[in-house]
Amino acid sequence: MKSRTYDDAVELLNTLQTPIELVKERLKPGSTYYETANQELRRCLDHIGYSQRDLEKLNIIHVAGTKGKGTTCAYVGSILSHYSKSHGIPKNIGLFTSPHLIAVRERIRINSSPISAASFAKYFFEVWDALDAAKATDSFETPVYFRYLTLMSYHVFLSEGVDTAIYEVGLGGEYDSTNIVDRPVVTGISRLGIDHVSILGSTIDKIAWNKAGILKAGVSAFTVDQVPEAMEVIEQRAKERNVASLSVVGVDSRLNGVKIRPDAEFQKSNASLAIALADTALKRLDPKYVSSTDSLPKEFVDGLEQAVWRGRCETKMEGNITWYLDGAHTMDSIKVAAQWFSNESSQRSAKRVLIFNQQGQREAMELVEQLFNTISGEGLVHFDQVIFCTNAAREEKGTKKDLVNNVYDSAMIASLAQQKSFAERWRSLDPSPSTQIHVLNTIEDAFDHVRSSNHATDETEKTEVFVTGSIHLIGRALGILEGVDAL
Numbered sequence: 140m141k142s143r144t145y146d147d148a149v150e151l152l153n154t155l156q157t158p159i160e161l162v163k164e165r166l167k168p169g170s171t172y173y174e175t176a177n178q179e180l181r182r183c184l185d186h187i188g189y190s191q192r193d194l195e196k197l198n199i200i201h202v203a204g205t206k207g208k209g210t211t212c213a214y215v216g217s218i219l220s221h222y223s224k225s226h227g228i229p230k231n232i233g234l235f236t237s238p239h240l241i242a243v244r245e246r247i248r249i250n251s252s253p254i255s256a257a258s259f260a261k262y263f264f265e266v267w268d269a270l271d272a273a274k275a276t277d278s279f280e281t282p283v284y285f286r287y288l289t290l291m292s293y294h295v296f297l298s299e300g301v302d303t304a305i306y307e308v309g310l311g312g313e314y315d316s317t318n319i320v321d322r323p324v325v326t327g328i329s330r331l332g333i334d335h336v337s338i339l340g341s342t343i344d345k346i347a348w349n350k351a352g353i354l355k356a357g358v359s360a361f362t363v364d365q366v367p368e369a370m371e372v373i374e375q376r377a378k379e380r381n382v383a384s385l386s387v388v389g390v391d392s393r394l395n396g397v398k399i400r401p402d403a404e405f406q407k408s409n410a411s412l413a414i415a416l417a418d419t420a421l422k423r424l425d426p427k428y429v430s431s432t433d434s435l436p437k438e439f440v441d442g443l444e445q446a447v448w449r450g451r452c453e454t455k456m457e458g459n460i461t462w463y464l465d466g467a468h469t470m471d472s473i474k475v476a477a478q479w480f481s482n483e484s485s486q487r488s489a490k491r492v493l494i495f496n497q498q499g500q501r502e503a504m505e506l507v508e509q510l511f512n513t514i515s516g517e518g519l520v521h522f523d524q525v526i527f528c529t530n531a532a533r534e535e536k537g538t539k540k541d542l543v544n545n546v547y548d549s550a551m552i553a554s555l556a557q558q559k560s561f562a563e564r565w566r567s568l569d570p571s572p573s574t575q576i577h578v579l580n581t582i583e584d585a586f587d588h589v590r591s592s593n594h595a596t597d598e599t600e601k602t603e604v605f606v607t608g609s610i611h612l613i614g615r616a617l618g619i620l621e622g623v624d625a626l
Contacts, residue, residue: 145256148263149243149540153169155284156545168418173314176286179279181319183290186273187266189297194320197233197296200416200423201317203308203350204329206472207363207409209236211329211447212307212412218442219303228425230515230559233296233304235317237285240614242625243541247292249299251447253625261297271435277519282316285309287318303424314350322333322344325419326382327412328362331369331404332471347372354380361415363408378450388415393435398444401452401483403626405475410443417442438505449626451614460593461489467611469496473506473607477513480605485519489601492524492592494585494616497608498557506608507561511568521574525565526588527558528579530611542615555580582615 141147165172182469184190200215202208214469216234223229223441240340244259254262282290287308296304303324306317331347354360354373360382362373370387376383384409390404399406417439428437435443455462463483467476484491496505497508514520532542535551551557558578566576579585593602606616617626 141258143264145260146245146540148260151174151267152243152263152284152287153540153545154283155281155287156377156543159282159546161545164568167390167611169524174364177314177316177319180282180286180290180316182277183270183273184293186277187269187290187294189293190339193297193322194293195322196199197293197301197304197320198419198420199320199323199351200228200303200305200325200327201308201320201323202306202329202412202558203312203315203353203415204325204327205332205346205350205469206475207329207405207412208307210406210409210451211237211327211413211416212236212305213448214410214443214446215305215417215420216248216251217446218417219305220526221438221442221445222421222425222436226425226427228421229303231299231301233292233299233301233403235287235289235292235296235304236307236520237309237613238610239541240610240626241539241541241623244286244559245625247295249296249301254295254299258295262291262534266291266294272602282350286316293530299498303420307351308350311346311349311352315352318353321324321355323353323355323358324410324423325361326355326593327416328353328360328365328373328414329409330363330471332469342368344368346602347449348376351376354382354385356381357383359386359419360381360417361412363388363412368444381556386415388412391415391435392449393433397435397440401479402474403482406452406597409468414439426570434620448612450617454483455616455617455620457620458591458593459600460604462604462606462616463615464606464613466613467607468506468609470509473509473622474513476607477510477605478517481514481517484603484605486519487601487603489603490523491520492589492602492604492605493522494528494582494589494604495561495608496528496530496558496612497554498530498611503557504560507564508568510607511565522579523573524571524575524589525562525569526577526579526584526585527561527565528585528612529553529555529558530609530615531581531616533581533583538565539618542611544611586616586619 158616239245243252247254351373378536388411392409418430453464463480465476467473560578563579
């Protein structure tokens with residue numbers, strides 16, 4: 140019998156990645172791929188033995204947005220987890236997020252932990268076999284990477300007795316594969332900004348239209364404060380979809396005294412949205428649950444204070460080096476990340492290093508400029524060294540199957556063309572000869588460079604390193620720092 144290990148499953152999953160050339164083809168005028176993909180995914184759901192009624196058993200909390208949707212989902216999961224410990228409801232909490240940092244199984248969590256490698260392999264091949272068998276009587280394509288994982292997550296959660304599941308939208312909302320659920324318990328939209336313009340559109344109103352596609356008839360919806368153009372679209376779509384209610388969530392006054400990390404408005408906004416979503420879900424799940432307008436229940440406070448969302452506004456200590464890690468792939472998120480680092484790092488005297496990459500994204504150069512302008516505008520810190528590297532691992536180590544990326548051309552990545560263009564642009568923005576700029580092949584090279592530079596200086600001198608840009612870069616950085624198989 141052919142091997143069916145975790146690595147086998149991931150290797151097969153990687154064949155479902157979509158090369159960038161095909162992505163561009165699907166974006167051409169006249170293409171209906173994104174409009175019709177979910178119709179096919181609904182058929183696939185039927186082929187693996189599930190219906191909409193089955194999905195309703197998951198009591199899904201569905202979250203879209205540009206910045207903070209993952210954090211919001213993590214907060215909701217943590218709140219429900221603490222409530223479950225006190226009240227036994229919900230019994231099992233599922234969390235589906237993307238992308239992963241180190242292992243693809245991180246995307247599918249039950250009760251805060253990634254499913255095991257053995258479970259991932261088991262459920263992956265069960266879905267694979269069911270779809271393969273269905274092709275004998277129906278003509279359809281196996282769902283692509285993210286869509287396959289979404290489909291698989293439903294199978295995992297229903298098989299494992301999950302009674303509440305939190306789903307982070309992958310991209311957009313209207314055509315996202317997480318949006319085949321007709322009756323979630325509640326929906327939420329975090330802060331909106333310009334992202335994935337080739338698919339979602341280049342204006343905030345077009346993006347808002349797509350994100351608000353998760354709103355459902357008869358289901359309560361929440362959104363944080365948005366710019367007027369976005370709010371107008373969300374309100375219009377809410378009316379068209381006949382939602383039960385649409386509430387705009389400001390910063391919850393009950394957060395006073397709650398330790399939110401980092402202590403910043405954007406994070407309090409995420410926490411406030413999470414409170415509203417968890418509160419609405421618990422009203423459905425537990426008849427005995429009573430919300431209070433005066434103060435937050437202890438489970439909510441503990442959930443917010445103890446929530447873990449790796450690779451976002453995270454710090455790691457290593458001797459006299461402090462690593463600051465925050466994934467950021469949009470103009471808004473890179474600005475917020477830079478402000479966070481600037482405020483945190485400015486409290487100490489130290490040598491400062493930037494490690495950045497954003498591979499293949501058309502707006503990547505704009506992110507570099509936004510990062511520089513934000514740091515300069517804050518005026519609190521300056522980078523002594525700037526390093527641009529790829530997300531690749533060293534050849535002798537080999538690339539972990541979970542981290543294989545077949546979307547972009549490997550030869551183009553190996554040429555370091557993008558990193559060299561980043562370096563040239565940074566030098567034009569910062570012509571000071573005292574600023575050292577390096578282009579390096581791998582993230583390991585970048586870490587080795589920082590560590591060797593640190594050893595060459597006075598042992599009492601602190602080094603503060605800001606690692607930002609691609610979430611895949613952040614994942615590899617955490618893998619180096621912690622030496623773990625999954626987070």
